[in-house]
Amino acid sequence: MTRLDSPFRIGDATVPNRLYRAPLLECAGNGPGAVDRLVAELEPAAEAGAGLVCQGATIVRGEGGCAAPGMTRVHDDGFVADLSRLTDAVHNHGGRIAVQLEHGGLRSMETWHAGFREDNPDLEQLAVSEPPRLLRAMAATGFLDYDARVLSTEEAYELAADFGRAARRCADAGYDVIHLAGANMGILQQFLSPFYNRRADEFADGARFLELVHDEIRSRAGDVPLMTKVPAETAAPPVVRRRLSADDAVDICARLADHGYDAVVPVTASVFWDASVVRGEYPARAWSDDRYRAGYEAAFGGRLRARLVAFGNWVESKAYDFDPTWNADLCRRVRRAVDVPVLCEGGVRGRAEADRLLGGACDAVGMGRPFYAEPRLPARLLGADDAEAVCENCNNCAVPQAAGAPGVCRTPRVLREAGKLRRAGAYEPSEE
Structure with a gap:
């Protein structure tokens, strides 16, 4: 039986245990105090015992490309060098850190x-191909606006090089692992997806672009995992x-592992940014909170449109209700097809679930949203076989991020339970 507290390797990096903090939006940006905020967000997980801490989606270019307000960029040498304060903080607790x-x-x-569009009228989206007809039809409603520049072959090579440059900066700053956001509807998924990718050049094979990114990272950052x-x-x-079918995802994982990727994280997804990413309840508290109303209206173009988006979120919550360990079956299939570690996240909420997944479906288990309520959750999970996260999958943490608010738990009964555990000393790591 593979234990949660046993070490494993991602490439040349030894990770001290198999529990990781999955990527979340830290909303730290790049301004004054950004590194301090990242330390405050991520260090507690390492101090509490997480083997691997993943910094959330981080943009490789200095302009455009942010999927949400407040995302951090790693295009600037000086800023990234200062991130060594973050990597040192994680290493001081014996953990490993990925970006x-x-x-x-x-x-x-x-x-x-x-x-954002109003403030940046000249900023174009980058597109793998012309936006799909279905998305262009949705743009007629006014909720979306497409002014996309389809990447030429040369520009695709330059984008891959930017991933390589960013990886080099991060490796120099002490990050142990480079983690690509190959899902969540970002541009890497858009290369992989037949919904988005209708190119006629070498990148019509979307996995070819991820192979190129691998090669650029290896040429610039060496053997960083x-x-x-x-x-x-x-x-x-x-x-x-x-x-992309499940069969397609298994084949892509096998191909990337053969090409030299050191680990894969298979996930079920949509082709839209919808509630399939954060399955759970309709976040009524977050949508009705007056503190975020102006931010929602600014994001979606007015009060009526914000209300329509909230209604759409309610409809989606019915289609994408919470499903424990929803990526486990896909991970299990991938693990049979590859010889590199498979990491599983999505709906894992307790130690017993993690133990069931290890050795069969995956080699390491990650949690995301539960860390908003319990930043030091690993101490409980590693310390008790029956430990369960207090997260209720209500998504009140996530929706306000569209308004530029930080990701924190906003559900009083969940916070009360976390407070009780804190006062009882449940978040102190074991001395063993």
Whole structure:
């Protein structure tokens, strides 16, 4: 039986245990205090015993590409060098740290955030191909706005080089693992997805672009361990005919592992940014909170449109209700097909679930949203076989991020329970 507290390797990096903090939006940006905020967000997980801490999606270019307000960029040598304070903080607790590199492409704020578009009228989205007809039809409603520049072959090579440059900066700053945001509808998924990718050049084979990114990272950052998410677009609605099947995702994982990726994170996904990413309840508290109303209206283009988006979120919550360990079956299939570690996240909420997954479905287990309520959650999970996260999957943590608010738990009964555990000393790591 593989234990949660046993070490494993991602490339040349030894990770002290198999519990990791999955990538979340830290909303730290790049301004004064950004590194301090990242330390405050991520160090507690390492101090509490997480073997691997993943910094959330981080943009490889200095302009455009942010999928949400407040995302951090790693295009600047000076700023990234200062991130060594973060990596040192994690290392001082014996943990390892990964940075997730991303560019949003058609999912960027240039597409969906009305206020951002108004403030940046000359900023184009980057696109793998012309936006799909279904998305162009949706743009007629006014919720989306497409002014996309389709990447030429030369520009695709330059984007891959930017991933390589960003990885080099991060490796120099002490990050142990480079983690590509190959899902969540960012540009890497758009290359992989037949819904988005209708190119006629070498990158019509979308996995070829991820191979190129690998090669650029290796040429610029050496043998820094490299992993990526890989999507199966099985959560897309039936109207979407062109999508990645589970078989496609397994094949892509095997191909990338053969090409030199050191680990993969298979996930079920949609082709839209919808509630399939954060399955759970409709976040009524977050949508009705007056503190975020102005931010929602700025993001979606007015009060009526914000209300319509909230209604759409309610509809989606019925289609994408919480499903424990929802990526486990896909991970199990991938693990049989590859010889590199498979990491599983999505709906894992307790130690017993993690123990069941290890050795069969995956080699390491990650949790994301539960860390908003319990930043020091690993101490409980590693210390008791029956430990369960207090997270209720209500999504009140996530929706306000569209308004530029930080990701924190906003549900009083969950916070009360976490407070009781804190006062009882449950978040102190074991001395063993």
